[in-house]
Amino acid sequence: MKCLVILGLVALSEGLVIIPLTKVKIMRETLREKTVLTNFLDENLDNTSQNAAQDLNISRHPLRxxxxxxxxxxxxxxxPPQEFKMLFDTGSxxxxxxxxxxxxxxxxxxxxxxxHLSxxxxLSGRPVDLIFGSGRMVGFLGFDTVQIGKLVDVFQPFGLSEYQFVTEHSPFDGILGLGYPSMALQGTIPVFDNLMRRGVISQPVFAFYLSTNKKNGSVVMFGGVDHSYHKGELKWIPVSRTRFWQVTVNRIxxxxQFLGCFRGCQAxxxxxxxxLLGPTEPIDNVKRFISARHVGxxxxxxxxxIPRMPDVIFTINGMDYPVPAQAYIRKGHRGLCFSSFQGGTENWHPRETWILGDVFLRLYFSVYDRGNNRVGLAPTL
Structure with missing residues (x-):
């Protein structure tokens, strides 16, 4: 039986749900150490007037x-509804x-x-089998009504686990993927696509504002963009491959000095x-620049x-997006801090590919436009 390796996930090609589990592994290790178990926009239009016109059509959903x-x-x-804590994931x-x-x-x-309570x-009866380098989720496919705030998605396919080792040390119960349908279980329709097809949302767009060091205030919004969460204009970047929310990077x-991406790369x-994940060699260079040593x-x-450490600057579609040390270094204890860079993406992607996770997305309000296959970025407030 053919196997696939996608972002650290080794998955059987029959009856599978493809979920990038490198993120879960990284998060699980970090959470364990910390003992936590648990055409809608146009650049030629005025943002303020457009925001007023669209505000009522935006469905905002709080994130913790x-x-x-x-x-x-x-x-x-x-x-009746059964409530779950979910990871809203643009990577699956x-x-x-x-x-x-x-x-x-x-x-x-x-x-x-x-x-039995719904x-x-x-029941679909179709098996779902996920195999990871560090665990597995086995289950079956079902259909039911899914509600995100006031958004109601009927007859939504979803996986029900019968065995899993995925979220043991995570504060969420499951994952709601917001990637392209080309990455979903064959023959199924992702949640956002169902919301679009059924006309539940007014525009084919969603956006994220991720707060820093605050439990509350983060939000995912569907059907429009609330411009009060960012500074300046959104800068649009074409999606280079309609699978992940993937874009072309000019340089890093x-x-x-060039950290990588000498002839362009993907993120x-x-x-x-x-x-922040990247290929091993440039990540090793980062560690040398910041004099990091390996502990566990x-x-x-x-x-x-930290004040002496340089920014990492990602140039995407001709715009610079700096990530300062205060963002890529996590505070620890006893005067020690931790790097948020990790290498190894060459094991999953044949081309030089970086994964810009929450370290980057806390700095930049992000908009995901399925109608035009583009991503919008602007500095957060």
């Missing part, structure tokens, strides 16, 4: 920030939750969906990854060196 590691929001599934395309048929530790400590549940510079905007799973630096 867990220690700058993951952002979680609630949804309900079923009739499928929806899944633990089920009452799952008795592994990761399920017992999370909310489990019970299909009058709108329909640190301390006045994926991924709300489900907490860190982490790269450690003295906190007092």
């Amino acid at each position: 920030n867990y220690m700058d590691l993951v952002y979680v929001g609630n949804i309900t599934i079923g009739t 395309s499928d929806l899944w939750v633990p089920s009452v048929y799952c008795h592994s530790t990761a399920c017992r400590i999370h909310k489990r969906y019970d299909p 009058t709108t549940f329909r 510079i640190m301390n006045g 994926i905007l991924d709300t489900g990854t907490s860190r 799973y982490e790269w450690v630096v003295p906190c007092y060196l």
